[in-house]
Amino acid sequence: MASLIRKVISTAKAPGAIGPYSQAVLVDRTIYISGQLGMDPVSGQLVPGGVAEEAKQALKNMGEILKAAGCDFTNVVKATVLLADMNDFNTVNEVYKQWGTGYTALVVKSSGVRLGTS
Numbered sequence: 001m002a003s004l005i006r007k008v009i010s011t012a013k014a015p016g017a018i019g020p021y022s023q024a025v026l027v028d029r030t031i032y033i034s035g036q037l038g039m040d041p042v043s044g045q046l047v048p049g050g051v052a053e054e055a056k057q058a059l060k061n062m063g064e065i066l067k068a069a070g071c072d073f074t075n076v077v078k079a080t081v082l083l084a085d086m087n088d089f090n091t092v093n094e095v096y097k098q099w100g101t102g103y104t105a106l107v108v109k110s111s112g113v114r115l116g117t118s
Helices: 050-066 084-100
Strands: 005-007 025-026 028-031 076-083 105-110
Touching: 005 105, 050 084, 076 084, 084 105
Parallel strands: 076 105
Antiparallel strands: 005 025, 025 028
């Protein structure tokens, strides 16, 4: 079996990982972006303004990572969104619609956990 080429993708224009993972990994011709929250890349803090602003920032961060990998949102075929509260689904979905191409599969799960809570 041929070995796959893996390349870690990283940019200072998105927050660094807050755990043992990379911002993204490119495997062959597929990029896997991980752990993007609505964090400001400069302060490392969640942006103020609630879930809509956090979603916008998370998507902005993802856009910067995609750019660092030489692609953009038109290349995205699937996104998995973890929500702390499923009641935020409609708000996040409206934000997401502004960034997607209309062809992206969106999977939403409720994690029940928020950054900074136990």
